[in-house]
Amino acid sequence: MTTHETLDHRSVGILGVLTICTYGCWYYAFGVLLDPILEDTGWRESTLAASFSAGQIVIGLSSLAGGRLLDRAGHRSVFGLGATLTFAGLLTASFAQSAPVFFAGATIGMGACGALGFYHVTMPTAVRLNPDSPRAITVLTIWGAFASAIFLPATAWLVEGIGWRPTARVLAAAGAGAFAVAALILPAPPSTEARQATSLRTIVGGLTDRLETRLFTAAMAFGGIAMATMLVYQVPTMTSLGLAAGTASTIAALRGFCQLLGRIPLTPIINRFGLDRSLAIAFAAVAVSGGLLSVSSTVPTGVAFAIIAGFGIGAFSPLQGMKTEALFDRENLGATMGLYAAVLLLAGSLGPFFAGLIVEATDDRRWAAGIVAGSATAALVCFAAMLQTNRTHAQNLSR
Numbered sequence: 001m002t003t004h005e006t007l008d009h010r011s012v013g014i015l016g017v018l019t020i021c022t023y024g025c026w027y028y029a030f031g032v033l034l035d036p037i038l039e040d041t042g043w044r045e046s047t048l049a050a051s052f053s054a055g056q057i058v059i060g061l062s063s064l065a066g067g068r069l070l071d072r073a074g075h076r077s078v079f080g081l082g083a084t085l086t087f088a089g090l091l092t093a094s095f096a097q098s099a100p101v102f103f104a105g106a107t108i109g110m111g112a113c114g115a116l117g118f119y120h121v122t123m124p125t126a127v128r129l130n131p132d133s134p135r136a137i138t139v140l141t142i143w144g145a146f147a148s149a150i151f152l153p154a155t156a157w158l159v160e161g162i163g164w165r166p167t168a169r170v171l172a173a174a175g176a177g178a179f180a181v182a183a184l185i186l187p188a189p190p191s192t193e194a195r196q197a198t199s200l201r202t203i204v205g206g207l208t209d210r211l212e213t214r215l216f217t218a219a220m221a222f223g224g225i226a227m228a229t230m231l232v233y234q235v236p237t238m239t240s241l242g243l244a245a246g247t248a249s250t251i252a253a254l255r256g257f258c259q260l261l262g263r264i265p266l267t268p269i270i271n272r273f274g275l276d277r278s279l280a281i282a283f284a285a286v287a288v289s290g291g292l293l294s295v296s297s298t299v300p301t302g303v304a305f306a307i308i309a310g311f312g313i314g315a316f317s318p319l320q321g322m323k324t325e326a327l328f329d330r331e332n333l334g335a336t337m338g339l340y341a342a343v344l345l346l347a348g349s350l351g352p353f354f355a356g357l358i359v360e361a362t363d364d365r366r367w368a369a370g371i372v373a374g375s376a377t378a379a380l381v382c383f384a385a386m387l388q389t390n391r392t393h394a395q396n397l398s399r
Contacts, residue, residue, distance in 0.1 A: 006130065006132040006133045007130055007133040007135050007136060007139065008129060008130055008133075009139075011126070011129045011130065011186055011187065012126055012129075012130065012136060012139050012140055012143070013143065014181065014182050014185055014186055015122045015125055015126050015129075015140055015143070015182065015186070016139075016140055016142075016143025016144065017143070017178055017181070017182075018079070018117055018122060018178045018179065018181075018182045019117070019118075019119065019122050019140065019143055019144040019147065020143060020144060020146050020147045020150060020151075020178075021117075021147075021174050021175050021177070021178035021179075022082075022086075022113045022114065022116075022117030022118060022175055022178065022179075023118065023144065023147040023148075023151075024147040024148070024150060024151030024152075024171075024174070025086075025090070025113060025151065025171040025172070025174050025175035026055070026090060026106070026109060026110045026113060026171060026175070027055075027110060027113070027114060027231065028147055028148050028151050028152060028231060028256070029151050029152065029155040029171055030052055030106075030110075030231075030232060031152075031231055031232050031233065031234060031235045031236065031252065032152055032155040032156050032159065032235055032249050032252075033155065033159065033164050033167070033168065034048055034049075034232070034235075034236055035235075035236060035239065035245065036159050036163070036164040037102075037164050040163070040164060041099070041102075043099040043102070044099070044360070045356055045359065045360050046356040046357050046360045047099050047103065048099075048102075048356070049232060049352045049353060049355065049356030050103070050352075050353055050356060051102065051103045051106045051107055052106075052110070052228075052232050052349075052352050053228075053349040053350070053351075053352045053353040053356075054103065054106075054107040054111075054349070055106060055107045055109075055110030055111050055114070055349075056110075056114075056228060056345040056346070056348050056349035056352075057111075057345070057346060057349045058107055058108070058110070058111025058112075058114075058115065059110070059111050059114030059115045059118065059341065059342075059345045060341070060342040060343070060344075060345035060346030060347075060348075060349065061342065061346070062111060062112075062114075062115035062116075063114070063115050063118070063120055063338040063339070063341035063342045063345065064335060064338040064339045064342055065115070065338070066078060066115040066116050066120070066121055066338055067120055067121065067124070067335040067336070067337060067338025067339070067341075068335045068338065069081075070121055070124060070125065070338075071124075071335055074188065074189070075121070075125045075182070075183075075186060075189075076183045076186070076188070078116050078121060079116065079117070079179045079180070079182045079183035079186075080179070080180070080183040081112075081116060082112055082113065082115075082116035082117050082176075082179040083176045083177075083179035083180040083183065084176075085108060085109070085111075085112030085116070086109050086112045086113045086116075086117075086172065086175045086176045086179060087109075087172050087173070087175070087176035088108070088109070089105050089106065089107070089108030089109025089110070089111070089112060089172075090105065090106070090109035090110075090113075090168060090169075090171060090172030090175065091105070091109075091168075091169060091172045092104070092105030092108070092109070093105030093106040093109060093168055094165045094166075094168035094169045094172065095165070109172065109175075113175050114341075114345065116179070117175075117178075117179060118341060119140075119141070119144070119317060119321065119337070119341070120337035120338045120340070120341040121338075122140060122144075123136075123137050123140060123321055123337060124337060125186075125189075126139075126140045128189040129186070129187065129189050137318055137321055137322070138263065138266060138267070138318055141263050141314075141317050141318040141321075142260065142263050142264060144259075144317065145256065145257065145259035145260045145263055145314055146256070146257070147256060148252065148253055148255060148256015148257070148259070149253045149254070149256040149257035150253075150256075151171075151256075152235070152249050152250075152252045152253040152256060153249055153250055153253045155167060155171070155249070156245065156246055156249035156250075158170060160246070211386075211389055212327070212386055212389060212390060213327060215382050215383070215385050215386035215389065216323070216327065216382075216383070216386055217340075217343055218379075218382040219283070219379045219380075219382035219383040219386065220320065220340060220343050220344055220347075220379075221343055221344070221346075221347035221348075221379075222347070222375045222376070222378040222379035222382060223283060223286070223316065223320075223344065223375070223376065223379040224343065224344035224345060224346075224347045224348030224351075225347055225348050225350055225351040225371065225375035226286050226287075226290065226351070226371070226372045226373075226375035226376040226379065227286065227313060227316075227344075227348060227372075228345070228348030228349065228351045228352055229348075229351030229352055229355050229368055229371045229372050229375070230286075230289070230290070230293070230309065230313075230372045232351075232352040232355070232368075233293075233352070233355055233359075233365060233368035233369070233372075234248075234252045234255065234293060234305075234309075235248045235249055235252050236365055236368075237293055237294070237296065237365040237366065237368055237369055238251060238252075238293070238296045238297075238302055240364075240365040240366075241295075241296060241297035241365075241366075242297045243296070243297065243298075243299070243302060247299065247302075248302070251296070251299070251302040251303060251305070251306050252306070254303065254306040254307075254310070255305065255306035255307075255309050255310045255313075256310065257310065258306055258307050258309070258310020258311060258314065259310045259311070259313055259314025259317075260310075260314060261307070261310055261311040261314060262282065262285075262310070262311040262312065262313070262314030262315030262316070263314045263315065263317075263318060266278075266315065266318060266319075269281075269315070270319075275319065275322060275323060275326065276323075276383075276387050276390075277387075278315065278319055279315075279316070279319045279320065279323060279383065280380060280383055280384060280387070281312075281315070282311075282312045282313075282315040282316040282319055283312070283316070283376055283379045283380040283383055284312070284376075284380055285308050285309070285311050285312030285315070286309060286312040286313060286316070286372070286376040286379075287372075287373050287376035287377045287379075287380060288308050288312075288373075289305050289308045289309030289312060289372070289373075289376075290369050290370070290371075290372030290373025290374070290375075290376055291369070291373045292304050292305035292308060292309075293305050293309070293369040293372060293373075294366045294369035294370060294373070312376075320340070321337065324336060324337060324340055351371055351372075351375065354371070355367060355368040355371050
């Protein structure tokens with residue numbers, strides 16, 4: 001039987017729509033909402049950027065718990081909880097009349113959406129519902145590539161037509177609705193024999209118990225800083241350089257669509273370069289795109305940014321999942337991927353936070369692009385050091 005015959009496209013499609021909505025409804029859309037919220041409320045930019053960072057911190061702190069809940073209670077419980085908390089949090093943010101209330105609602109909504117609906121939950125669910133298909137993760141990430149392409153222009157269009165507050169309510173309904181549909185429609189995974197859960201201490205310790213995993217963890221942390229900063233500041237940076245808001249949002253949406261360039265041809269890319277070199281290429285692409293973002297004052301430079309950043313981020317998501325599988329045991333897939341989501345997002349939360357402070361002090365959003373380029377370069381250096389360590393170890397063994 002071929003892998004095409006064993007893949008349940010219905011279940012992966014439902015998880016794909018959930019992935020699109022959980023990433024799109026705030027994690028991606030917030031960069032479009034930032035300027036309209038500033039103009040309407042007069043709240044400080046650093047406060048709004050910090051709300052995004054706080055949401056990332058909540059996701060990071062809760063991702064391991066979300067993965068463990070998935071391992072123990074199943075996806076229906078996880079998605080039902082996600083629907084409730086996402087809707088409550090984002091709806092609160094949409095009605096907020098003060099910065100602290102907005103901060104709390106946005107943090108809870110984004111945190112719940114990410115901790116209970118990002119790839120560290122949907123990937124293991126796809127694998128468990130398709131235990132005989134190695135294509136489940138790849139197909140799921142192809143669905144996920146449409147999140148930016150759908151939500152960035154849709155958010156910009158809605159904000160222009162109805163304002164940021166009603167738009168935020170639409171986004172809340174989209175995220176919660178996708179959770180609810182997945183909880184109600186997806187089947188239970190095939191039964192498996194009960195396993196004794198690995199201790200959290202053992203799972204956490206695996207990230208630093210050898211040089212290879214320490215360097216990989218550092219690379220993921222720097223990569224998280226680069227990508228989080230890009231997501232928040234891609235549209236604001238382009239508009240500050242002179243592009244219209246609608247044009248900048250369209251380019252950012254193209255960046256999301258171009259993630260397909262790193263996912264559809266992923267198998268031949270890996271066959272040509274290998275898993276490790278493919279991931280290094282993805283880091284390099286993100287670093288180059290940071291430099292392009294800093295000069296994206298015209299449509300051609302913006303499109304170049306979109307293509308290269310899209311490829312880099314698009315390839316990164318599935319490749320880091322595959323590398324995680326290669327480095328660690330698969331028995332606790334939800335918890336392990338949740339832990340790496342924590343690394344990405346907790347470290348990533350530093351990027352928008354410091355970018356907001358620097359931009360507020362300098363009134364120059366190119367500093368945010370510099371953080372993208374610098375962090376991605378640091379990730380590439382760490383990953384290259386990991387590869388060199390592996391080569392040296394292999395040479396020593398062969399002597």
